[in-house]
Structures are given as C-alpha cells and as structure tokens.
Amino acid sequence: MKIALVGNPNSGKTTLFNSITGSNQYVGNWPGVTVEKKSGKLKTDHSVEIIDLPGIYSLSPYSSEEIITRDYIVEEKPDVVINIIDGTNFERNLYLTSQLSELGVPMVLAINFHDAMIKDRISIDEEKLSKILSYPMIKISALNGENIDKLMDIAISLKGTENKRIHTFNDDIENLIEEISKFIDKEEKLKRYYSIKLIEHDDKIRPKLNLSSEDYKNIEDLISKIEKKYDDDSAALIADSRYNQIEQLVKGSLVYSNNGKSTFSEKIDKFIMNRFLALPIFFIIMFLVYYVSISTVGTRATDFVNDGLFADGFFLFGRGREAYDDASEEFTRADEVVGTFEEYFEKNSLSEANKNNLKLDVNHRDDKGEIEEVKSYSYEDYEKMKEVSEPDPKDYGTFIEGIPIVLSRFLEKINVSEVLRDLVINGIVAGVGAVLGFLPQMFVLFLFLAFLEACGYMARISFIMDKIFRKFGLSGKSFIPMLIGTGCSVPGILASRTIENEKDKRMTIITTSFIPCGAKLPVIALISGAVFGESSWVAISSYILGVLAVVVSGLILKNTRRFKGKVAPYIMELPNYHLPKLTRVIKSAIDRSKAFVVKAATIIMLATILVWAGTSFGFENGSFGEVAMENSILAQFGKVIAFIFKPLGWGHWQGAVATITGLIAKENIVSTFGVVFGGFDEVAENGWQVWENVRNIFTPLAAYSFLIFNLLCIPCFAAVGAIRREMNDLRWTLFAVLYETTFAYLVAFSFYRLGLFFTMGRFDALTVIAIAVVLITALFIAFGGRERKVLKKVEA
Ligand SMILES: Nc1nc2c(ncn2[C@@H]2O[C@H](COP(=O)(O)OP(=O)(O)OP(=O)(O)O)[C@@H](O)[C@H]2O)c(=O)[nH]1
Numbered sequence: 001m002k003i004a005l006v007g008n009p010n011s012g013k014t015t016l017f018n019s020i021t022g023s024n025q026y027v028g029n030w031p032g033v034t035v036e037k038k039s040g041k042l043k044t045d046h047s048v049e050i051i052d053l054p055g056i057y058s059l060s061p062y063s064s065e066e067i068i069t070r071d072y073i074v075e076e077k078p079d080v081v082i083n084i085i086d087g088t089n090f091e092r093n094l095y096l097t098s099q100l101s102e103l104g105v106p107m108v109l110a111i112n113f114h115d116a117m118i119k120d121r122i123s124i125d126e127e128k129l130s131k132i133l134s135y136p137m138i139k140i141s142a143l144n145g146e147n148i149d150k151l152m153d154i155a156i157s158l159k160g161t162e163n164k165r166i167h168t169f170n171d172d173i174e175n176l177i178e179e180i181s182k183f184i185d186k187e188e189k190l191k192r193y194y195s196i197k198l199i200e201h202d203d204k205i206r207p208k209l210n211l212s213s214e215d216y217k218n219i220e221d222l223i224s225k226i227e228k229k230y231d232d233d234s235a236a237l238i239a240d241s242r243y244n245q246i247e248q249l250v251k252g253s254l255v256y257s258n259n260g261k262s263t264f265s266e267k268i269d270k271f272i273m274n275r276f277l278a279l280p281i282f283f284i285i286m287f288l289v290y291y292v293s294i295s296t297v298g299t300r301a302t303d304f305v306n307d308g309l310f311a312d313g314f315f316l317f318g319r320g321r322e323a324y325d326d327a328s329e330e331f332t333r334a335d336e337v338v339g340t341f342e343e344y345f346e347k348n349s350l351s352e353a354n355k356n357n358l359k360l361d362v363n364h365r366d367d368k369g370e371i372e373e374v375k376s377y378s379y380e381d382y383e384k385m386k387e388v389s390e391p392d393p394k395d396y397g398t399f400i401e402g403i404p405i406v407l408s409r410f411l412e413k414i415n416v417s418e419v420l421r422d423l424v425i426n427g428i429v430a431g432v433g434a435v436l437g438f439l440p441q442m443f444v445l446f447l448f449l450a451f452l453e454a455c456g457y458m459a460r461i462s463f464i465m466d467k468i469f470r471k472f473g474l475s476g477k478s479f480i481p482m483l484i485g486t487g488c489s490v491p492g493i494l495a496s497r498t499i500e501n502e503k504d505k506r507m508t509i510i511t512t513s514f515i516p517c518g519a520k521l522p523v524i525a526l527i528s529g530a531v532f533g534e535s536s537w538v539a540i541s542s543y544i545l546g547v548l549a550v551v552v553s554g555l556i557l558k559n560t561r562r563f564k565g566k567v568a569p570y571i572m573e574l575p576n577y578h579l580p581k582l583t584r585v586i587k588s589a590i591d592r593s594k595a596f597v598v599k600a601a602t603i604i605m606l607a608t609i610l611v612w613a614g615t616s617f618g619f620e621n622g623s624f625g626e627v628a629m630e631n632s633i634l635a636q637f638g639k640v641i642a643f644i645f646k647p648l649g650w651g652h653w654q655g656a657v658a659t660i661t662g663l664i665a666k667e668n669i670v671s672t673f674g675v676v677f678g679g680f681d682e683v684a685e686n687g688w689q690v691w692e693n694v695r696n697i698f699t700p701l702a703a704y705s706f707l708i709f710n711l712l713c714i715p716c717f718a719a720v721g722a723i724r725r726e727m728n729d730l731r732w733t734l735f736a737v738l739y740e741t742t743f744a745y746l747v748a749f750s751f752y753r754l755g756l757f758f759t760m761g762r763f764d765a766l767t768v769i770a771i772a773v774v775l776i777t778a779l780f781i782a783f784g785g786r787e788r789k790v791l792k793k794v795e796a
C-alpha cells in the first residue's frame with residue numbers, strides 16, 4: 001500500500017515523513033526544501049510505503065521538482081493521499097485540495113501546525129468542514145507528534161474507497177469540461193482533470209495526451225467562446241471560481257482567526273526585514289555565528305582535540321592541568337639552568353674551590369624560543385636543580401593519554417612491524433585525526449545553522465539578498481542553494497531545482513560551490529591556525545570571497561550570449577517564524593556531523609593511506625623502497641605538476657598534491673598536510689608540528705592564495721556529479737568545471753601578484769599580467785553587455 005504526502009511547500013510533509021518512517025530527511029523552514037521524491041516504510045506497519053514529495057501550490061507546475069510531484073500523483077497513483085495543510089494558511093492551502101479532489105484518489109486532510117494555530121488563535125471546526133468537503137479531516141502537529149497515529153489509521157482505512165470532488169464550476173464551464181472530455185482518451189476518472197488542464201492552457205500536459213492538431217484546434221475554439229463570453233482568460237476563470245468557493249467556505253464562520261491583528265512573525269519582520277536594518281542585521285548575525293563557532297567555543301574544543309586527544313593527552317575535565325603546567329614550567333627552567341652549567345663544564349675544567357664561587361647567567365626562554373628572562377644562578381642552585389625531575393602528568397590528576405601515544409604503545413606491544421606502525425600513527429591517525437580535529441568547530445557551526453534554518457530566518461535572508469543579487473544578474477532564489485551549500489555543495493546544487501528559469505538555474509549551479517562548504521572549513525581553519533594566528537577573519541573573509549565570486553561571476557556570465565536576459569521575478573512566501581525545538585536542532589547538527597565523521601572514516605581514511613604510501617615509498621638509487629619523503633613517488637609527482645601553481649605563490653609539491661587529493665574530498669587537503677608536514681604526535685615548540693611546517697613553507701600571501709584557489713576551484717567529485725545531474729548536459733557540466741577552475745586560478749593569481757606588489761613592491765611581467773586580468777574583467781563587466789545591445793539596435 002502506498003500513501004503519498006502532498007501539500008503546499010513548507011507545510012510539514014517531511015517532518016511528518018521523518019516521524020512516521022523514522023528517516024532523516026532534510027527539514028527546513030522555507031518553501032522548497034524537498035526537491036526529490038523520497039519513500040520509506042511506515043514504522044508501525046512495514047507493508048505501508050510512505051512517499052514524501054516536493055511541495056506544490058497547485059497542479060500546474062512551474063519548476064522541475066513540482067513536476068515530480070504532479071507526475072507521481074497523476075501517473076503512479078498512490079492508494080491514498082494525505083493532503084497536509086498548513087493550518088495557519090488554511091485558505092491558500094485549500095486551493096491545492098480543491099484540485100487534488102479531481103484526481104480520484106482517496107484522500108485525508110491533515111491540518112498541520114495545530115500547536116501554532118493555538119498560539120495564533122485560529123480555530124477550525126473540522127467536523128463541520130469535513131462534512132461540507134466530504135473528506136475526513138484531522139488536526140495534527142507533525143512536530144510534536146499530536147494525532148499522528150490517528151491520522152495514519154484513517155489513511156490506511158481509506159484504501160479502495162471512493163472520493164468526491166469538492167468543487168463545481170458554473171454551468172458554462174462545466175459544459176466546456178464535458179465537451180473537451182470527449183476528446184480525451186484516458187480512464188474515466190482522469191478525464192475531468194485533463195480537460196481542466198487543457199482549459200488552463202497547461203502545455204506540459206500535451207505530451208501525455210494523444211491529440212491531433214485538429215483536436216487542439218477544436219478544443220481551442222470551444223475555450224475561446226467561453227473566454228469571449230466572460231471576457232477573461234480561461235485559466236483565470238478556473239482559478240477565480242476555485243478561490244470564490246474557498247472564500248465562501250472560510251467565511252461560513254468555519255475559521256476564526258485573530259481578526260487581522262499583526263502576528264508574531266509580522267512584528268519581528270518589521271524589525272528584521274526593515275529596509276535599512278536588514279543587511280546590517282544579517283551581517284552581524286553571520287559574524288557572530290562564525291566568530292563563536294570558529295574563534296571561541298569551536299577553537300577551544302578543536303584545540304582540545306588537536307593538542308590533547310590526538311597529541312600527548314589531556315587531563316580529565318582539565319583538573320590538574322594548572323598544577324602540572326606549573327611543575328612543567330619549573331622543570332623547564334631547571335633544565336635550562338642545568339643545561340647552561342653543563343655546557344660550561346664541558347668547555348672549562350673547574351676545581352672544587354672554583355665551583356663554589358661559580359655564578360652563571362641563564363637565559364630563560366618563552367614558548368616561542370625568545371629570551372624571556374636572564375637570571376644568575378650559583379653552583380649550589382645547579383646542584384638543587386639537578387634534582388628536579390620531569391613531572392609525570394599522572395601525578396597531578398586523571399591524565400588520559402592521547403590516541404597516538406596509546407596506539408603507538410599498543411602496536412609496539414603486539415609486535416607490529418615498524419612500517420605498519422608508521423602507517424597507523426603517521427598516516428591514518430595524523431591524517432584522519434587532522435580532519436576530525438575540526439569536528440567540534442563544525443558541530444558548533446552546524447548548531448547555529450540548523451537553528452537559523454528552522455526558525456525561519458534563512459528564508460528571509462534570501463529575500464534580503466534578492467535585492468542585491470538582482471543587480472548582479474542573479475535572483476534571491478539562488479541564495480537558498482548557496483545557503484544549503486554552506487553545509488555541503490551536493491544538496492545545495494540539487495536545491496537549484498526550485499528555480500524555474502533555466503538560465504538562472506544554470507548560473508546558480510555554476511556558482512553554488514563558490515560558497516565554502518563544510519568540508520572546506522577545516523582547510524580554512526588550518527590555514528587560519530597555521531599562518532594567521534587563528535584569526536577569525538580568515539573564515540569570515542572566505543565567505544565574503546565566496547559571495548564576491550558569485551557576484552562577479554554573475555556579472556561576467558550575464559554578459560555572455562547564453563546568460564543574457566532578465567532575471568525571473570522572485571516570488572516566495574515567507575514562512576512564519578517559530579522557535580525550533582532544541583532537541584531537533586541538536587539532532588540536525590549531530591546528523592550532519594555524523595556524515596562528516598563517516599566521510600573521515602571512509603573516503604578520507606583511504607585517501608590518507610594512499611597519501612602515506614605515496615609519501616613513504618619511492619625510487620632511490622635505482623631501487624624501490626622506503627625513502628625520505630622528499631624523494632617519494634608523490635613528491636616526485638607533485639614536483640612535476642607544481643609549476644602550474646608556481647605563479648600563485650605555492651609551487652611546491654606539498655601544495656600541489658594536497659590540491660589534487662582535495663578533489664576527492666576537500667578535507668583531504670588537511671589530512672594530506674597532516675601526513676606530509678608531520679603528524680600530531682609531534683608538538684613543536686610553537687604550537688603544533690603541521691602548523692609550524694606549513695608556516696615555514698607558505699608565506700602568508702601564498703597561504704591565502706592557496707586558500708583562494710582551493711575554495712573556488714572545482715568542488716569535490718561528488719559535487720561535480722551533482723552538477724552533471726542537474727545540468728543534465730555534458731557540455732554544460734564541462735563548462736561549469738572549466739569556468740570554476742579558470743576563475744579560481746585567475747583570482748588566486750591576481751591576488752598573489754598584486755599582493756606582492758603592494759606588500760613588497762615587487763613588480764614584474766607577472767604583475768603586469770595580473771593587472772591586465774583585473775582590468776579586462778572589469779571592462780568586460782562594464783561594457784561587455786552594452787556593446788552587443790548597441791549592435792542589435794543598429795541591426796534593427
Ligand atoms: N510549530 C510547528 N512547526 C512545524 C510543524 N510541522 C513542521 N514544522 C516546521 O515547519 C518547517 C517546514 O517543515 P518541512 O517538513 O520541511 O516542510 P515540507 O512540507 O516538507 O516543505 P517542502 O519540502 O519545502 O515542501 C520546519 O521548520 C518544521 O520544523 C508543526 O506541527 N508545528
């Protein structure tokens with residue numbers, strides 16, 4: 001038995017679906033979240049299949065995901081339809097109900113958002129309404145689970161029953177429907193539906209009907225008669241009639257609303273969507289989100305994972321840390337004293353008497369190796385200091401050793417060969433650990449994003465952005481795919497389906513992956529930590545860079561023949577704000593983090609092993625075997641291709657190899673660095689080994705150029721696959737990939753070259769090229785489009 005969930009966008013279908021099937025589909029508080037048909041088994045009865053569909057406002061679809069829904073209901077005929085109605089938007093939702101009733105599928109009306117209706121004081125007399133509409137009806141709350149079992153019982157019991165349509169048009173139109181039905185060769189039940197679609201001039205229906213052009217002409221004649229009589233467009237006549245009936249129904253005092261007082265959402269919007277405040281508020285919110293997740297809370301947690309869990313170890317709950325640190329400090333100082341004295345003894349031989357008079361100045365250094373204090377010590381002091389032993393963390397609290405230490409000891413104990421030990425510790429733990437280290441930061445970020453999505457703010461942002469995007473040839477609708485893309489580009493690219501206009505959609509697919517996805521976050525954090533002292537500006541500027549890349553690409557592409565034309569108008573309803581349940585937000589963040597961990601344990605682990613093998617083995621003196629990293633196969637390969645990146649400032653094999661492994665998954669850049677720049681078990685004097693080595697090889701300019709290229713160049717293979725799927729055309733896919741990579745290269749190149757010029761005054765042929773690139777782009781944007789317009793005028 002098949003039960004389909006059908007309803008307006010954002011009415012809670014997927015929420016219900018997840019709750020009754022136990023699945024985990026994406027839920028968000030804006031219209032157009034679900035873009036694919038998803039099916040699952042009812043938890044309580046596995047013989048019942050539930051189908052979640054993209055939301056639709058009517059049976060006249062505009063975009064590809066709406067067609068999926070219509071085709072499913074009309075052609076695959078579920079046994080029962082559950083029509084989910086947003087109870088806080090009752091009137092508008094009934095329009096679809098009116099159309100669904102013509103399909104001859106048994107149906108139950110589930111009035112969702114009951115909890116919100118109570119808050120908004122909207123009450124519906126469902127018994128009365130149900131009698132008039134002749135459909136069973138029940139109030140539910142998909143979010144809280146209210147009445148869901150009852151709803152499913154009703155739905156299951158409806159299988160095989162008859163249903164009645166709820167709308168009758170006036171006699172003229174009814175006659176017209178009757179006449180047109182005669183042309184249609186379909187099962188009796190659907191004749192009416194197809195006739196109405198023909199009256200509405202729904203062209204997408206035509207391929208489904210075997211009508212001759214003569215038939216069409218006759219039908220058209222019949223329709224124009226009516227259009228003349230009423231002096232109105234036929235589609236409008238149909239829609240008006242439905243709306244009138246619905247209005248009567250609602251007016252018949254079946255629905256009591258709060259009499260037009262402004263609702264909670266409207267009140268908030270007066271502030272948040274204010275013409276002047278909207279953008280600043282948006283930027284402040286985004287800044288706070290990234291600041292908190294990357295710089296404060298997130299960093300603490302990430303430091304713990306990197307410096308504790310994946311390094312020497314940590315104190316349980318931090319207890320004992322301070323005392324241990326003091327003892328360590330004391331030991332270090334003593335060590336410095338002993339060292340200085342012993343060095344002195346080596347160089348000079350001393351008599352007993354001289355020893356007692358000896359006084360030496362000792363340099364005490366800080367973490368960074370700089371001299372902090374110079375103090376003088378006597379021989380007696382030296383004797384005392386010799387007795388100070390290195391503190392054992394275990395004496396100061398519950399010390400839990402880091403994974404590399406424990407694992408290393410374990411592997412040694414079970415006599416694992418050295419090569420294998422190296423693989424585990426310096427390959428897998430270093431690489432996968434490098435990626436997992438960023439999990440806390442990502443988790444905090446996911447928490448915030450999940451909250452913003454669920455409360456309804458994300459949908460508003462796309463409206464706020466519409467005003468800006470329009471100027472650059474994109475619609476605000478492109479913003480939702482980009483927002484989803486901050487988690488992962490794959491669903492982001494799929495979300496571009498909701499864009500009806502083909503050009504706008506292609507443009508969105510090409511530009512969505514410019515916005516840093518979750519997988520790029522560790523890369524950003526690594527560069528920020530290693531080179532820029534963990535400044536949160538690196539992360540924030542990465543997102544700004546992403547948005548700028550989108551905007552500039554919009555401007556460039558709009559000037560090309562294929563993308564010319566006006567952006568389609570943006571129509572999207574604003575969802576009501578609601579305070580999301582904390583548990584849901586946490587669950588959503590956990591789900592996304594889980595995907596991240598799974599990826600780390602599979603693809604990234606595999607890639608890391610390959611990178612480790614590639615950097616451990618190679619040819620030396622004509623024979624193959626374990627070699628120094630510099631001579632390994634991967635290093636050799638990297639050196640061959642590194643020249644490509646030389647103009648960008650990082651023409652060394654490590655950067656080149658990391659970029660290539662990043663195509664499998666962007667986190668691989670971090671895991672690759674973890675392997676090629678030394679693992680986690682080595683904590684260098686100033687921070688962590690990998691960071692120090694990255695700092696040694698990348699100048700700040702080169703590091704940022706590396707970041708630019710890797711953020712903007714083609715996304716991972718999975719995302720390229722998604723591009724291929726949504727473009728549905730190989731040439732367009734190639735174009736997207738080529739465009740993104742060229743764009744990334746030119747931006748990184750110009751940045752690096754101009755950066756060198758401005759910081760160090762370096763000016764050479766490459767600087768000239770960089771200036772030329774920037775100028776040509778600017779000129780193309782400014783005049784590229786206009787020229788052709790002028791030409792057209794002349795032709796005309
Ligand atoms: N307060 C409240 N919120 C709900 C209820 N049901 C769903 N929501 C919220 O409404 C929003 C939309 O839910 P979805 O399940 O994604 O809606 P959908 O119908 O699948 O939307 P599309 O996939 O865009 O068609 C989410 O933020 C849900 O948490 C409910 O009964 N009460």
Ligand SMILES: [Mg+2]
Pocket residue numbers: 013014015026033034053054055
């Ligand atoms: Mg959905």
